[in-house]
Each structure stands twice: as C-alpha cells, then as structure tokens.
Amino acid sequence: MINFEGKAKQPPDGEIVIIVSKFNGSITERLLDGALARLRESAVNEQNVTVCRVPGAFEIPIVATRYAEQPNILAIICLGVVIKGETPHDEHINRAVSLEIAKIGTDNEVPTIFGLLTCNTVEQAIARSGGAAATHDKAVGKNAYIGNKGYEAAEAALEMIDLMQQLPSIDHTTPLHEMTNMFAKLLSDNRHISSDDIYETPFRFDEEKDSADNNYYDEDKDEQDFDDEEEDDFDGFDEDDDDGYDETDTKELFGIMMKELMEHSVNKKAAGKKPSKKKTAKKNKKKRR
Numbered sequence: 001m002i003n004f005e006g007k008a009k010q011p012p013d014g015e016i017v018i019i020v021s022k023f024n025g026s027i028t029e030r031l032l033d034g035a036l037a038r039l040r041e042s043a044v045n046e047q048n049v050t051v052c053r054v055p056g057a058f059e060i061p062i063v064a065t066r067y068a069e070q071p072n073i074l075a076i077i078c079l080g081v082v083i084k085g086e087t088p089h090d091e092h093i094n095r096a097v098s099l100e101i102a103k104i105g106t107d108n109e110v111p112t113i114f115g116l117l118t119c120n121t122v123e124q125a126i127a128r129s130g131g132a133a134a135t136h137d138k139a140v141g142k143n144a145y146i147g148n149k150g151y152e153a154a155e156a157a158l159e160m161i162d163l164m165q166q167l168p169s170i171d172h173t174t175p176l177h178e179m180t181n182m183f184a185k186l187l188s189d190n191r192h193i194s195s196d197d198i199y200e201t202p203f204r205f206d207e208e209k210d211s212a213d214n215n216y217y218d219e220d221k222d223e224q225d226f227d228d229e230e231e232d233d234f235d236g237f238d239e240d241d242d243d244g245y246d247e248t249d250t251k252e253l254f255g256i257m258m259k260e261l262m263e264h265s266v267n268k269k270a271a272g273k274k275p276s277k278k279k280t281a282k283k284n285k286k287k288r289r
Contacts, residue, residue, distance in 0.1 A: 006163030008155045010043045014074035015050055016157065017067045021080035021116075023056040030129040031079040031115060031150030038145070038154035057082050057116055058093055061100035068108035075111040075157040076104070079150050081129075084120045094118045109170070111160035115153030 016039065020032045032051065039049060054063055057080035064076050078101055084090045098114060105112035119125040130148035145151040 004163060004166050006159035006161070006166070008038075008042060008158040009162060011074055011158060011161045012165070013048070014072045014161075015048055015070075016044065016075050016077070016161075017050045017052065017064075017073060018077045018079065018154075019052050019054060019060050019063050019067075021055070021057045021060060022053050024081040024083065024125065027081045027117070027125050027129045028079055030131070030148065031081075031117070031153075034130060034145040034148030034151030035077055035079065035115070035154035038151045038158070042158055044158075056080070056093075057097050060097060060116075061104060064101065064104050064112055065108075068104050068110045068112065073110050074161045075113065077113045077150075077153050077157050078115055079153065080116040081125050082116060082118050083122060083125055090118070109164070111157055111164060113153045113157045113160070115150055117149060 018032065018035055020028050022028065036049070036051075040046075050067075052063055052067075054060055060078045060080060064078060067073055067076055078097075080097075082090050082093050082097075094116070097116060101112050101114050104110070117125050117128050119128065127147065128149050130145055130151070
C-alpha cells in the first residue's frame, strides 16, 4: 500500500502568497501575524513570501486567480473575517468566496487555503485569531499563536506544498485537458480563438500519418458513421493555405475541432473491429450506384 502525506517543512524554491482582507483589520492582521510566524518556523525565506491586502473578503478570489495563474507559485493563503450581521449578507459572501477559492485551487493545481473566519459574533472571531487562547490557554507560553487560524492556514499550506510534490503529475497534453483549457480561455477572456490554438492541440490530425501508422482512416472516406445529409459543407483545413483561419469565428473553429475529434474517435474505434455484414452490404450498394 502506498501512502502520501505532506509534512509542514521547509518548502522548495517558489513563492507563497498571502491574501488578507482589510475589513475587520484588527482581527485579520492577527491572522496574518500567525501565518507569517508559522512560515518562519519552517525557515521560509521572507523574500519568497508575498502579502497582498484587499478591501474585503469578496475581493480575495480575483486576486488569488491572478496569482494562481503565475509560474512558480507554491501556495496561496486566503485570510479574512466575515461576521454575521442583521441581514443574510454574510451568507452570500461566505458561499461565494468559499466556492471560488476551491475552484481556483482545482483549476490551477495550486494549493489555495481557505483561512477565512465565518463567525456569528466578534468574540468568536477574536477567539479564532488567537485572542481567547492568549487569555485562557496554559500552553500559550510555548506557542503564542495557539488558536490562531492564520497560523493553522499556513501550516496547511506547507503540508499541501509537500504533498503536491509527492503526487503523480497530470499529462496536460491529452485532448481532454486541451479542450478544457480552450473552453476556459474562451469563457474567461471572451475573445476569438485563432487557428494557431487549434493547430497546437491534439485536435488537429494528420490523415496521411494516421492512415499509414494506425489505420484510423479507410481508403473509402465516405464510409464513416455520419450521414452525408447531416454533414456540413466544410472540407477541413487546407494544408496549402498558409494564411489559415486567423479571423474565423470562434464558434466555427470549435465546430471544426469537435468534428475532427469525433471523426478521429470513430475511425480509431472502427480500426479495431471488422465491419458488419450490414455495413458491407451498404458499401457495396453505394459502389454499384
């Protein structure tokens, strides 16, 4: 049995980002102090730590996204305080921020730590920023930051950095990841995707190479599992056209991409099995015509 577990130890070279909300600043600064103290305990170089302050908890995800997309980011620690008021405003903030922070981490494969306090009262927030522990806990002499959620968030970040180093890597060259990245680019940037984006992905297939190496394509190209009436008039990419489709509409390019992916998948599957008698008869009938 193989076990993976991260240790809160000195991380490799890279940047750790702490995003802290200025709202309820007297509490969030204590969270920040706790996080920095935990990083120092693991001998993290201060030059490798970036602190970014935002107006409130709601602004944390947009800044976290910007950092998560940068290279050499080891982890992002998000610190803030949301205290319940007379209206359900806090519930909307907590739900939106928590979901976005989780999404940022999974989308970018960067440990993004949820270090926000979601409390009903100010007293609860003070207790979770180390205040209550400093007053009541006898062990405070050994650790001045016991009960500080910022300290705990930094420890979680260190463990996740070490764990991510141990886990197997993901192959980002597969068609599924490439398609996901292209759709993400389209939705986030709201811009046209050029033909270069298509050619740089596995969705562009060389028919001659596939036919020679893998027998993905039959000589009679009409024998595909698509009805001729339902196919559009697009003839595929022109290999002799150096200009490509630089200004082609985004939807058309995605249609091209998906069509070629489907053709590739269907022909690959067909190459591994013999044609049925029904398909053979249909083929012979077409040839007699």
